[in-house]
Amino acid sequence: MKYYDAIIIGAGQAGTPLSRKLAESGLKTALIEKRWVGGTCVNDGCSPTKAMIASAKAAWSAKYNQTIGVRPGDVSVDFEGIIARKNHIVHTMRGNSEERIGDTAGLDLIYGTARFSGRKEITVALSDGGRETLTADKFFINTGLQPVVPDIEGIHTIPYLTSTTIMELTEIPEHLLVLGSGYIALEFGQMFARFGSKVTLIEPSQRILKREDQDIADEIAKILAQEDIEILTNTRAVRFSQNGGDYHGHT
Numbered sequence: 001m002k003y004y005d006a007i008i009i010g011a012g013q014a015g016t017p018l019s020r021k022l023a024e025s026g027l028k029t030a031l032i033e034k035r036w037v038g039g040t041c042v043n044d045g046c047s048p049t050k051a052m053i054a055s056a057k058a059a060w061s062a063k064y065n066q067t068i069g070v071r072p073g074d075v076s077v078d079f080e081g082i083i084a085r086k087n088h089i090v091h092t093m094r095g096n097s098e099e100r101i102g103d104t105a106g107l108d109l110i111y112g113t114a115r116f117s118g119r120k121e122i123t124v125a126l127s128d129g130g131r132e133t134l135t136a137d138k139f140f141i142n143t144g145l146q147p148v149v150p151d152i153e154g155i156h157t158i159p160y161l162t163s164t165t166i167m168e169l170t171e172i173p174e175h176l177l178v179l180g181s182g183y184i185a186l187e188f189g190q191m192f193a194r195f196g197s198k199v200t201l202i203e204p205s206q207r208i209l210k211r212e213d214q215d216i217a218d219e220i221a222k223i224l225a226q227e228d229i230e231i232l233t234n235t236r237a238v239r240f241s242q243n244g245g246d247y248h249g250h251t
Contacts, residue, residue, distance in 0.1 A: 001133045004030045007122065009114045010142035012039025016097060018140060023107035030134060032124055034113040037097045038090075039144055044164045047093055049187060051086040052167075056194035060227075077195050079172050086167075110134075150179065154240035163188070173197045179237055181208035186224070193229050200230040202237055202251065 006022045008015045011033035019031040036043045055077075062075040101109045110124060110132070117123040121135045147162035149155065161169070163184050174197065178189045181203040193199040201208065201224075208224075208231060209217040221231060232251070239250040 001121075001135060002030075004028050004108075004134060004136040006030075006138040006140065007032065007114075007134060007136040008140045008142060009122070010039070010144055011037040011097075011101075011109070012142050012144050013041050015039075015140065015142035016101065018142070019107055020101065020104045023104050026106070027138075028106050030108045030110055030136070031101065032110050032112060032114045032122075034111070034127070036094055037101065037109070038094045039142075042093050042097065043090055044167055048086045048090050048167055049191075051089045052082060053187065053191055055082040055085070056191040060194040077172065079195065080170070082195075083170065150237075152237055152240060154242075158240050158242055160240075175200070177202065177237075181205075181231070182211075183209075186220070189229055190224065190227065193227050198228075198230075200232065202235050203231065203233045204236045206233055208233070 005027035006019075007030045008019045008022075009032045011019070011031050015031060015033075016037060016039075019029050023029040041047060059075060059077050062072045065072055098109070101107060111127040112124040112132070113127075114122045114124045117133065120137065120139070121133060122139075124132045124134065126132060147164055149160070149162065166188060172195045173192065176189070176192050176197045176199045178185045178199065178201045181201050185201065186208070189199045189201055207214070207217050208221055212220075224231060235251050237251055241250070
């Protein structure tokens with residue numbers, strides 16, 4: 001059993017800087033992470049999506065620059081290159097964060113899955129095998145969130161995507177069906193439309209972006225429509241099915 005002054009579970013955007021501050025203040029600190037340092041922002045959210053959005057915007061700009069008198073010729077999307085660039089950015093940021101953790105005296109980074117096993121005690125199933133029991137005076141839980149899969153008939157019979165797994169695609173979908181019209185849904189929808197996918201957004205409410213003012217939502221809907229993104233409001237997905245290699249959504 002190993003003792004620490006402080007243990008942080010989760011090496012995301014809160015846990016990582018907190019662990020370094022605690023260690024720098026003289027507290028012997030352990031940072032537990034079951035996946036990758038950096039959390040959603042570095043690995044699945046802010047950084048990789050913005051990298052891909054930059055590529056999508058470049059593709060769209062090249063295609064529509066003729067409206068301002070610039071004719072770039074034929075434009076094609078190298079999706080493999082886009083993913084490679086995105087991965088390079090992610091790995092660089094993750095590596096830099098790991099390096100800063102490693103350079104911090106009094107801070108141990110432990111890869112594994114933690115669970116409380118006693119009073120002020122956790123047991124970590126280490127990623128490389130084995131178990132380790134740790135104790136501490138202070139615990140900080142920074143486990144973050146994960147995408148919620150809606151309870152829709154047949155959804156587990158098809159290879160559905162979440163905001164995390166969509167970042168792992170190796171080819172551009174011919175038709176992307178997006179459930180919901182919040183910020184992340186619109187972000188991915190416009191991105192893949194600019195890459196060349198046919199995109200359909202399904203929104204149960206009367207309009208998209210229901211947390212925004214009506215006039216803002218209306219203007220964004222017009223922009224998306226200009227990019228041939230299909231928006232179905234007052235519509236709810238009720239069932240998914242598979243027919244051979246084809247997948248169907250029923251509303």
